[in-house]
Amino acid sequence: xxxxxxxxxxxxxxxxxxxxxxxxxxxxxxxxxxxxxxxxxxxxxxxxxxxxxxxxxxxxxxxxxxxxxxxxxxxxxxxxxxxxxxxxxxxxxxxxxxxxxxxxxxxxxxx
Amino acid sequence: xxxxxxxxxxxxxxxxxxxxxxxxxxxxxxxxxxxxxxxxxxxxxxxxxxxxxxxxxxxxxxxxxxxxxxxxxxxxxxxxxxxxxxxxxxxxxxxxxxxxxxxxxxxxxxxxxxxxxx
Numbered sequence: 001x002x003x004x005x006x007x008x009x010x011x012x013x014x015x016x017x018x019x020x021x022x023x024x025x026x027x028x029x030x031x032x033x034x035x036x037x038x039x040x041x042x043x044x045x046x047x048x049x050x051x052x053x054x055x056x057x058x059x060x061x062x063x064x065x066x067x068x069x070x071x072x073x074x075x076x077x078x079x080x081x082x083x084x085x086x087x088x089x090x091x092x093x094x095x096x097x098x099x100x101x102x103x104x105x106x107x108x109x110x111x
Numbered sequence: 112x113x114x115x116x117x118x119x120x121x122x123x124x125x126x127x128x129x130x131x132x133x134x135x136x137x138x139x140x141x142x143x144x145x146x147x148x149x150x151x152x153x154x155x156x157x158x159x160x161x162x163x164x165x166x167x168x169x170x171x172x173x174x175x176x177x178x179x180x181x182x183x184x185x186x187x188x189x190x191x192x193x194x195x196x197x198x199x200x201x202x203x204x205x206x207x208x209x210x211x212x213x214x215x216x217x218x219x220x221x222x223x224x225x226x227x228x229x
Contacts, residue, residue: 034216043201043220044154087154091216098167099144099216101154 001026003100004090010106013078020074021105023088031097033064033071034089038104044087047073075107083109114138117202117221124192125229131188132224134202142166143185144218145177146201154201160185192228199223 006023013019025033033050048055050062050071061074071090075082085104091097115136124130136143144167145157159167160179174190185202202221 032216036218043223044218045220046217049216085152089216089218099156099159099218101146101156103151103153 003027004088004102006086006088006102006105008103008105010108012108012110015078015080015109015111017078017109018074018076019078019107020072021086021107022070022072023090023102023105024068024070025088025090025100026069027090028066028069029092030090031092032090033062034091035060035062035071035073036087036089036101038085038087040084044101047086078107078109080109080111083107115202115204115219115221117200117224119224120222121225121227123227123229126192126194128192129188129190130192130226131186132200132202132226133184133186134221135184136202136204136219136221137183138204138206138219140204140206140219141182142205143179143182144203144205145185145187146203146220148199148201148223150198158185158187192226194228197226197228199225 035047036044037047038044050064054063059076063072085106087104088102091099117134142161144159148154157171158177162182163179176188179185201223203218205218
């Protein structure tokens with residue numbers, strides 16, 4: 001089993017739709033979780049951290065389920081500009097912790 | 112103001128050559144990284160330096176040698192380039208302390224260096 005797994009997609013949804021995808025992780029000792037966004041031929045950029053209590057940033061909501069070892073990202077009222085690859089990241093607390101990137105979920109928003 | 116910069120942006124070279132990629136960050140971060148993203152878009156960490164000290168060294172051929180002259184710079188030298196080294200190499204940096212800034216998972220990436228080995 002991979003340490004971090006994501007559905008590669010692509011998810012193809014109409015503008016305005018709500019879309020959600022998950023990321024599962026195998027190491028129950030993992031401490032920190034993040035979602036990154038990567039546009040085509042660009043560098044990954046931090047989208048949001050994922051806190052135990054869940055967190056929301058505008059149209060984006062991130063959740064952590066420690067019992068089932070997955071994190072999720074929900075995008076409401078999707079925009080064309082949301083089209084990108086979404087990467088989940090799992091790591092520990094310190095700078096020496098192993099940092100694992102998921103292989104990404106491709107999202108394509110159509111007009 | 113570029114936070115994390117890399118040079119060159121594109122690098123095309125012949126098999127067997129030696130090449131270097133440079134990275135600089137002006138964010139004042141203590142930790143810097145090198146990642147490789149292959150043709151399948153899988154992003155994998157290669158090295159991490161904290162304040163010029165190597166702290167993560169994943170299973171990478173010893174043809175790859177990182178060098179950190181100071182905490183704002185982390186260069187990557189590759190000897191005897193092979194076809195399989197063709198990929199996009201990303202440099203990144205992160206703040207040290209999770210309590211203040213999210214720690215290792217809060218990464219700021221450079222624009223990438225697209226390496227093609229012929």
